Amino acid sequence: MVDLTNLKAPDAGAAVRPVSGAHIEVRNVSHWFELPGGALQVIDDLDLSIMPGEFVALLGPSGCGKSTLLRLVAGLEPATAGSLLQNGQPITEPDPSRIVVFQDPTLFPWRTVWDNVALGLQARGLLKAQRHRVDEALRLVGLATFAGAFPHQLSGGMAQRVALARALVNDPSLLVLDEPLGKLDSLTRLSMQTELVELWQRSGFSALLVTHDVEEALFMAQRVVVFSERPARIRQVLVNDLPYPRHRGHPRLAELRHEALALLGLDASW
């Protein structure tokens, strides 16, 4: 068992920009699902911390409990055992400071792009005073001209950008990304990986990314936490201290990728 609470986050990039990111601590968290056949353990005594402004990726086989961990961090479900803290305060319910971007864009089909992005501000009664922030968020993801479009008129990549704008408009201190690029075509995927990293660098939030794309995790994150099969335990933490902007052909990335694939038992084809 690797204890990560004392593991210092690499401060590449963090020093050059204002840090407003959340400090997340996951302490001894275990989680079970109640199923008709009995309880199923999905997370086993997990310790993990995300330093303010850090980009952490969770990598693991599908169904290993990564997405469950995200739901716990977001406060959508309480953990069965253990505690989760944000800046020292326990996480008990969803909060606009921790926004989740799901694999599906989950845009509301009856709202225009603009109204979708405005969702968070409207829900908290801030929309009247801060309408300009919706326009800014749309500009940030390059979709200002699509403000009046309905979701069914957008491509997959555009819809996911709207979902991103809808998250960013809330000025989150932690952005939780649940395989946000999983359903996009590979070209859109590559360009959005770069865009996401740029957004993160500019805004200074902490980011927690779940993915099962090894290259994506290593290209984007500063630390990649490799999980075991269910119930999720930490198998290894890979630290990638390459500076941003990164280059996909860098030999260090290939090295880390080999290491990650070996940890997942997939290095036979290397």
Next chain:
Amino acid sequence: MTTAENILSPGASAPAAQATPPRRSFAFSGPASAAAPSAHAARPAYAIWWGGLAAALAWLALGLLTALWPNKPAGFSDWAYTAEFAWLAFGAGTVLLALGLMPALTAPVSSRVRVAGPWLVALAGGLGAWEILTAKLGALPPPFFAPPQSLIEVYVSDWIRLAESTGNSLQLLLNGVVLGALAGFLVGVLIGWSRRASYWIHPVLRVLGPLSTTALLPISFYFFPSSWSTAVFLIALGTGFPVAILTWSGVASVNRNFYDVARTMGASPWFLVLRVAIPAALPQVFVGLFMGLGHAFATLVVAEMLGVKSGLGWYLTWAQGWASYPNMYGALLLMALLFSGIITLLFLVRDRVLSWQKGTVKW
């Protein structure tokens, strides 16, 4: 150059076609295509409307048939308004003739009626057959089957009573449907949202919902102060049941992730109901309203026939009592137009409210 054109003019190879375009030999493209400079030119905008001319012929024939073929004596004075019916047919024929022959002058109108061409022919044919079987041959027994011109007589002589009946039916319907739709919607949202409400209301709906409202009619007359309020209650019940069931199913089947997204952004429970659950359920609510209107129409007619002393349902039984069958046909036609109009209105509202959807059914 398309395959069809190659088959039609096999001698013309592609380069030759560019120099001297082959003449199209399609009959329906009209005389204008001969003047078109290229085989790829668009269809002329103002062609003669042949369908309109066919319809004009059909209506003129209907007029001639009505005017020239004497009615068969039916043991009482001749059918009134036979000449007027013939003139109406002539009038329709003349208008169609103008639309067909002068498409450029009447372009804004004719472009809209163009699709109706085949239907206009069929309508004239149907009226002609009806006229022949009733007034001209007497093949259908006279008191029960009236010719088309008798409808004119009904509307001219009894329009006041018919208008009053229509107004009363509409008022009754409106009260019942609005109350029922509101109640059904609220109940549907409640049981879709709250587990406890579902526990108590669901079994009641399950037992009482499928019960036909007309079966409750005799007993309800005792519980309400007037037959009018009974009818409102039963129409509301008939509308409310499908609206409640479909609203409930709509709210219950909302994508769970929609709630998660809204909750992480700080949405209150009220926001989740009003801004997430209800908009997501609206397509289903409109299906419920459509079904509810069907129940409401049935309940309305039966209630007016059995207890309420006004409205189109009452008019039907009243006309039957006097054995004035033409009046029944007149009332039935009015009823069909009224109900169809209401459904059309519902679909118009739906298309507007759900404009974000694509590929919805057209009424």
